[in-house]
Amino acid sequence: xxxxxxxxxxxxxxRDLLYQAAKADTPSATSRPSKFGDSMTASGPTTGDRLxxxxxxxxxxxxxxxxxxxxxxxxxxxxxxxxIVHQLKRLPPARNYFFAHYSTYEFLAQRNPHIFDSAxxxxxxxxxxxxxxxxxxxxxxxxxxxxxxTCSQHERAWTRIGLKxxxxxxxxxxxxxxxxxxxxxxxxxxxxxxxxxxxxxPRALLDLVERMPHRRFVLVGRNWSAFEQxxxxxxxxxxxxxxxxxxxxxxxxDRFDVFLSLSTMEGGPIPLIETMMANAVPVASRTGFATDxxxxxxxxxxxxxxxxxxxxxxxxxxxxALEADIxxxxxxxxxxxxxxxxxxxxxxxxxxxxxxxR
Numbered sequence: 001x002x003x004x005x006x007x008x009x010x011x012x013x014x015r016d017l018l019y020q021a022a023k024a025d026t027p028s029a030t031s032r033p034s035k036f037g038d039s040m041t042a043s044g045p046t047t048g049d050r051l052x053x054x055x056x057x058x059x060x061x062x063x064x065x066x067x068x069x070x071x072x073x074x075x076x077x078x079x080x081x082x083x084i085v086h087q088l089k090r091l092p093p094a095r096n097y098f099f100a101h102y103s104t105y106e107f108l109a110q111r112n113p114h115i116f117d118s119a120x121x122x123x124x125x126x127x128x129x130x131x132x133x134x135x136x137x138x139x140x141x142x143x144x145x146x147x148x149x150t151c152s153q154h155e156r157a158w159t160r161i162g163l164k165x166x167x168x169x170x171x172x173x174x175x176x177x178x179x180x181x182x183x184x185x186x187x188x189x190x191x192x193x194x195x196x197x198x199x200x201x202p203r204a205l206l207d208l209v210e211r212m213p214h215r216r217f218v219l220v221g222r223n224w225s226a227f228e229q230x231x232x233x234x235x236x237x238x239x240x241x242x243x244x245x246x247x248x249x250x251x252x253x254d255r256f257d258v259f260l261s262l263s264t265m266e267g268g269p270i271p272l273i274e275t276m277m278a279n280a281v282p283v284a285s286r287t288g289f290a291t292d293x294x295x296x297x298x299x300x301x302x303x304x305x306x307x308x309x310x311x312x313x314x315x316x317x318x319x320x321a322l323e324a325d326i327x328x329x330x331x332x333x334x335x336x337x338x339x340x341x342x343x344x345x346x347x348x349x350x351x352x353x354x355x356x357x358r
Contacts, residue, residue: 052080054094058104061086066270067100067123073174074098077339094118096346102147103130106140119349121342122147124154125267126288138162145349148342150267151289169345172289174338175274175330182279182327183254189216190316191256191280193249193271194263196223201262203229207309208260208316209236215316217260220244220252249274256280258319262312263287264305276300276330281319283312299329 055071061084068084075082080095091097091112096119099105105122109115122144130137138161141147147168149155155168190212194200206229209217220242224230233239242252253259259275259282266288276282276293282300284290285307294300300322301315 049093051083051092051094053078053082053096053098054091055082055084056088056091056097056099056104056108057084057086058101059086067125070123070173071098071100073335074339074342077336078343091115097121098342098346099123101125102137102141103128103132105144106132106136109140109143116143119146119346120144121346124149124158126150126154126265134161142167146345148345152292153287153289154267170292171338171341171345172292172333173268173270173273174333174335175270175277177277177331177334179250180253180274180277181250182277182325185257185279185281187216187255187257188320189218189255190258190260191253191275192217192219192221192260192262193253193275194219194221194261194269196221196226197263199264201264202227202233204262204309204312206233206236208313209233209239211309212313212316213238216240218242218252218255220249250278253278253280258283258316260312260316261285261290266290273330273333276326277333279325279327281322281324281326283315283319293330293333295329299324299326 053075055075057068057071061068071084075084085091089108089111091108091114093114097115099108099120099122102122102124109120120143122141124147138158141158142162142164144167147155147158147163149158149168149170150173152170155163155170159165159168190208192205196202202224205217205219215238217236217239219240222243224233224241227233234241244252253275256275256278257280259272259280261269261272261282261284263269263285264287266285268288272282272284272288272290272293276299282290282294284294284300284302285305286302287305290302294302296302297318301319303312303315
């Protein structure tokens with residue numbers, strides 16, 4: 001049996017694994033609480049002195065984070081007033097607070113105790129080094145109404161080190177079923193959709209491209225020129241690299257027979273839902289919500305995060321042979337249903353408020 005890898009959180013030593021996984025994911029400067037100032041930017045309709053929803057973002061506006069897009073998906077799908085704020089030290093009154101990244105939460109909770117008189121939700125994607133100890137994060141999480149995990153794997157890890165029952169929930173990400181429509185497979189393409197990070201296993205991708213010359217690989221994403229062997233990858237005759245705006249993604253996904261996700265650490269990834277909705281067969285590492293969405297051998301295939309390329313290549317071939325209709329297995333994971341689930345968890349605070357929040 002292969003030894004446990006640091007990125008796999010559903011194992012024996014969750015506290016150590018959370019720390020190791022966090023250290024492996026390099027944070028951006030804007031994710032550090034010490035960088036926060038008093039500036040504010042906001043978007044969304046507002047009325048009166050008290051917002052219905054305040055979405056709290058790290059970093060600067062317009063940074064391209066998917067987290068801001070997720071806040072907009074929630075805000076635009078509920079009837080109340082809402083704002084997205086960036087780098088704000090003192091939070092205005094709101095009925096519901098949604099912290100789009102937990103890196104901001106512990107710092108702001110200390111300075112804004114009034115948030116615990118409202119429904120406070122903390123969005124948790126995956127571990128990273130945020131210069132806050134796991135013990136301090138845990139203490140802060142246990143004051144929130146809900147820590148909203150993007151996958152059950154990370155929720156289990158935090159529960160096992162002391163996150164209190166009832167303080168967490170799992171809400172998988174979403175996609176637009178009207179945008180990502182089913183297509184008939186038969187192109188022979190293995191597709192990937194990801195920005196470049198070391199945790200995406202770029203060297204494993206290069207290995208697969210070179211050992212599978214009979215399969216075409218199409219990668220859509222940003223910043224892959226940062227990969228030190230990108231020129232070698234780009235020179236492969238069976239590999240294509242595409243940079244596109246998001247509105248071009250559906251047409252690109254229509255070329256995918258198989259969607260490949262090699263990452264060692266994820267909260268999602270969202271492209272997994274998008275491509276499955278487009279009827280591509282997923283072959284994905286056991287991280288993020290892959291294990292929540294994929295039943296191995298039925299609607300896709302799973303492999304360990306440190307699986308050897310030859311093992312992954314075999315699963316890719318099995319995926320080409322799979323005749324299952326993939327789209328129905330994820331069709332319920334729309335942004336409408338996602339936003340409705342977030343709103344339900346916020347409303348549960350007012351149905352039976354816990355005195356421990358006060």
